Amino acid sequence: MTTIPNPTETFVLEYTQFMRPDGRQVKKAFEGVPIGLLAFWEAIQKAGLRLEVEMLVSGEVNVTLADKDAVEDYDGFVCPNGPRVPRGIAEMFRRFNADEHLQWRRNRLGDENA
Numbered sequence: 001m002t003t004i005p006n007p008t009e010t011f012v013l014e015y016t017q018f019m020r021p022d023g024r025q026v027k028k029a030f031e032g033v034p035i036g037l038l039a040f041w042e043a044i045q046k047a048g049l050r051l052e053v054e055m056l057v058s059g060e061v062n063v064t065l066a067d068k069d070a071v072e073d074y075d076g077f078v079c080p081n082g083p084r085v086p087r088g089i090a091e092m093f094r095r096f097n098a099d100e101h102l103q104w105r106r107n108r109l110g111d112e113n114a
Contacts, residue, residue: 040093
């Protein structure tokens with residue numbers, strides 16, 4: 001039998017926010033994230049990725065999954081600040097594929113053991 005997550009269950013999602021004007025990094029958290037995204041988040045963390053958020057001068061928000069070893073981000077999006085941010089994070093989490101990320105790391109880092 002499959003257990004359907006209770007839609008009222010949530011978790012806290014920690015992320016790194018880059019602050020203006022100097023890009024200093026601050027640990028922050030989204031509260032009330034639906035528990036259905038937890039398994040995706042755990043797989044993302046296991047792959048060595050972290051969630052990063054930056055408010056751009058334009059007022060838009062840049063959200064990325066950053067690889068701990070690579071110079072470039074693995075995935076991301078830019079959107080207006082507001083309700084689109086959590087929706088975009090959920091979409092990004094759902095499209096994450098650990099095997100694709102591993103191949104991406106191998107291509108970027110040239111390491112067969114990546």
